Amino acid sequence: MRRLHVTPAPADASVAHELSAIEAVAAAVESGAGLPEVVRAAGRALDASLALLNASGTPLAVDPTSPAEERLLLNGGTGVEDLELRVAGDPVGRLRLRPRAAPPPAALVTLVRTLLASEAERVRAPERASEQAVSDFVQAPLERRYGTRDELLAAGAKLGLALESGGSIVVAHVQPLAPTDGDWRRRVLAVVERGARAALPEALAALAERTDARQNGTNKKRCAYNVAVGSIPAGICMTSTSCDPGCVEPSARLSHAACAAGT
Incomplete structure (x- = not known):
């Protein structure tokens, strides 16, 4: 009797990769590594350069590949996607994303946005005086x-x-x-x-x-x-x-x- 070898479908491999990427971001959050490390993990998961801003537009963490790309992210330049972050319906910040290759899957972006929104909410400071x-x-x-x-x-x-x-x-x-x-x-x-x-x-x-x-x-x-x-x-x-x-x-x-x- 010949044994049949089943090759996982590409879709299954893609899902496994996405789950592994989310697990890495969640581990950074759980360990209390701090926003810079969480954003770096999120950037690796999405294969993108990221900038996390608070609700007033102040950068909280940036993961660029170069100073020029940092300026591009912070200024919302060409190829940068600007996403609002919300927790319980309240805006807590923004995520600026610039893919390094193909755009990441929408479902993966949604999960990463949710994790980063919770982190932005955690570090949200009260309104500052002058x-x-x-x-x-x-x-x-x-x-x-x-x-x-x-x-x-x-x-x-x-x-x-x-x-x-x-x-x-x-x-x-x-x-x-x-x-x-x-x-x-x-x-x-x-x-x-x-x-x-x-x-x-x-x-x-x-x-x-x-x-x-x-x-x-x-x-x-x-x-x-x-x-x-x-x-x-x-x-x-x-x-x-x-x-x-x-x-x-x-x-x-x-x-x-x-x-x-x-x-």
């Missing part, structure tokens, strides 16, 4: 402007921060590698904030002048990273509501990783 107010708040503790604890708590509350249990500040000093053009300060700020919020959604970030703690008569310890972001020099502070080093360290590391990658 950029100047955030900058003033981040700089004030470094300059010891607040005379009492109540003043600090009140200032934080205006920005949606509950600091009754304490807070932390991470300081990053960015060193230039070479001259750069354009509004580099805002790019640095976006990169650092994106990395910080991947671990601590409530984090605030702002550009700040460097101050020497010794000039203010204090021995405060700082967590500082020497990083390079596309040849951009800047002093950046990031503050969060957590006073537990175990919670703050991942945020600092993700900011550092985002800076090192320049994305």
Whole structure:
């Protein structure tokens, strides 16, 4: 009796590949790897370059193949598909997708959109006050402007921060590698904030002048990273509501990783 070998239909192989791709994205979400890694996994699943934006259009994570493609994704250029992300009917962000080859299957895109929407919702921060107010708040503790604890708590509350249990500040000093053009300060700020919020959604970030703690008569310890972001020099502070080093360290590391990658 001859044995018959059954070759799986191409459709079955395609379904298996899609399920494997979704499993990789779900694993990144489940492990708490952070938005950059989740978006990279989603990009591999769809074989596409991706940009994940929040509801106000601020980039949360970008997975381009080059700086030029990053600009294309963020500006919605040729070949970029712009998809709205919703959770329970509420808009939580947008996904910009540019296929590297053939367009991905619609069903796979829908599943990835659902996973990324849940992540965008998770890190969605409350409405922010003006950029100047955030900058003033981040700089004030470094300059010891607040005379009492109540003043600090009140200032934080205006920005949606509950600091009754304490807070932390991470300081990053960015060193230039070479001259750069354009509004580099805002790019640095976006990169650092994106990395910080991947671990601590409530984090605030702002550009700040460097101050020497010794000039203010204090021995405060700082967590500082020497990083390079596309040849951009800047002093950046990031503050969060957590006073537990175990919670703050991942945020600092993700900011550092985002800076090192320049994305």
